């Protein structure tokens with residue numbers, strides 16, 4: 536018996552299977568370190584975190600069009616449905632492809648169309664929480680937040696902050712608040728931190 540499942544934290548760029556990546560990269564004329572599913576699957580083998588990041592960049596670098604983003608969502612929804620998923624919240628990082636010249640709306644439309652198709656084809660409700668990597672400039676945070684608001688009726692339900700903690704969370708909270716304008720909330724963990732006013736007293740022992 537399969538129990539209905541929900542998944543609340545999945546990075547969609549990290550769900551792309553070797554066969555799909557091969558297909559997308561060929562479509563976009565993007566070179567890959569291997570040109571067969573088996574070869575690429577071997578590249579996917581986990582070695583260490585540095586290698587994981589390399590594979591991550593190989594994948595994200597191949598995603599370029601609305602169709603690619605849509606395909607990523609629909610294929611992952613199909614896979615998740617096979618495990619009994621009925622609801623999932625997918626994370627994606629729009630500022631990354633935008634930095635490579637992809638349009639903001641192309642990214643958002645692709646993922647949002649994917650969410651719609653996932654429901655139609657696989658009966659999985661997909662909601663989206665785009666995220667802002669901390670190493671990106673504040674402008675990218677604001678633009679991500681604004682687009683998140685603009686697409687709230689198309690499945691965007693939140694906004695995340697990702698990447699290495701740099702102590703710049705406050706800057707991004709300002710950016711997110713500016714972009715929010717009554718729209719999606721920050722992710723649960725971050726929202727808890729953002730609401731923390733004033734800062735709790737420090738441990739006197741420190």
Ligand SMILES: [Zn+2]
Nearest residue numbers: 544546626697
């Ligand atoms: Zn994460």
